[in-house]
Structures are given as structure tokens and as C-alpha cells.
Amino acid sequence: MNIKGVLFDLDGTLLDTAGDMGAAANHVIASLGLPILSDDVLQCTTSDGSYALLRAGIDEALIEQHGIEELRGQMLAFYGQNLCHHTRPYEGVPELLAWLNQYDIPWGIVTNKPSALTLPLLAELPLFEHCRVTVSSDTLAFKKPHPAPLLFAAERLVMAPEQCVYIGDHKRDIEAGRAAGMTTIAAIWGYISAGEDPNNWQADHQTPTVLSLFNWLKDAVDVKR
Known part of the structure; x- marks a missing residue:
């Protein structure tokens, strides 16, 4: 990989x-x-x-x-x-992002949240200071599950889609990632909709916790030490 x-x-x-x-x-x-x-x-x-x-x-x-x-x-x-009164990173996220920063592994965000909400929210949280690219629902003419936002993000990271992994908690995230030719991971700790079965999303991997995702990335990511 x-x-x-x-x-x-x-x-x-x-x-x-x-x-x-x-x-x-x-x-x-x-x-x-x-x-x-x-x-x-x-x-x-x-x-x-x-x-x-x-x-x-x-x-x-x-x-x-x-x-x-x-x-x-x-x-x-x-x-x-009232963007950030109750909002918190999931347990393990600060450590995961710090590890990516430590080894200079490019990372970014692709969300269906409008930029007028996304950018002010990220600005309130210092852990996003080193995010290399942010793609919101209105950055392009298309949003997820269309692959265009992910392809745009990969281009901004200066790498091929197949060199990227995309992690999300919704079926549309996995559909977009697969259509873009990326490795996909279902974030099972997230907001899984009632009646949804992530086993049907056809993600390449599922991770039940941020820690399990962290361990997967440590094995999978090309780290230049």
C-alpha cells in the first residue's frame, strides 16, 4: 500500500x-x-x-x-x-493529527458543510492549523457523493488519488472516495444514520474508534523518517 x-x-x-x-x-x-x-x-x-x-x-x-x-x-x-459551544474533537483526534504533522504527512478535510460555517469553525480550533486543504460543499459545483471534491483535494495535496485515503462516517463519503479511486475507511464511531449498515457501504476498511484508525494509518502511510 x-x-x-x-x-x-x-x-x-x-x-x-x-x-x-x-x-x-x-x-x-x-x-x-x-x-x-x-x-x-x-x-x-x-x-x-x-x-x-x-x-x-x-x-x-x-x-x-x-x-x-x-x-x-x-x-x-x-x-x-454558536459554532463551537459544545463541539469537540473525538477522543484521539488531536493525537492523530499531531502525528500526521510530526511526520509531515499531508492531510485535509472534505466536507459537505458550507464554507461559511466550515472555515470559521476550523479557525476556532488550533488543532486544524496545519490542515493543507479544506473543501466545503460550495467550493466546487459538486459535493459528495460526487468524487470531484476529493479529486480536487488530492490535486491540492499534489498527489494522485490512489495515494490518498478518505475517512468518513456516511455512505456518501465511501461512495465519493471509491469513485475518486481512493482507499476508503468507514468511521464507525461517527453519526451512523438509523437503519444504516456500514457493512453495505463497500468501504475498504472499517474502524470502530479513532485509536484503531490511528493504528491502521501507522501501518499504511508512507512515513519518511
């Missing part, structure tokens, strides 16, 4: 953002007099994004009455002002 670069999804892979994303969704849901979403629902819905979170707590009649884009705008406005 000739892995030289590492690309990550963000929400549910490097960062547990469910607390802040959930607070934003629940802000809108509560404003309509509805019961807020439970932590369990947030954990299995956050990776599907803002639309899914709102639909998990608001019935279709109210969504049609208020307009999903209006509700989403309210949610993202609240989230944009």
Missing part, C-alpha cells in the same frame, strides 16, 4: 458537532412550539445535515407552511453564531 496523504470528513469523523448542530435545529423546532430532538436522534441524524434535522422534528404540514428554506435559514443563522 502506498498511502501518502490523508483526507477526512469533518462532522462525525473528526469533530462531534451534534451538540451545536442540534441546538440550532432545536432552536427552530422549539420556536414552533414543538418538542425538541433527543440526543439519540441528533446522534443518528446530524450527518445527514440541516434539512434532515429539521424534518426529524417538524411535520410536513408545518414545513410547507413556513417553507423549508426559511426554517433552514433560521437554523444556520443560529448555528453560525
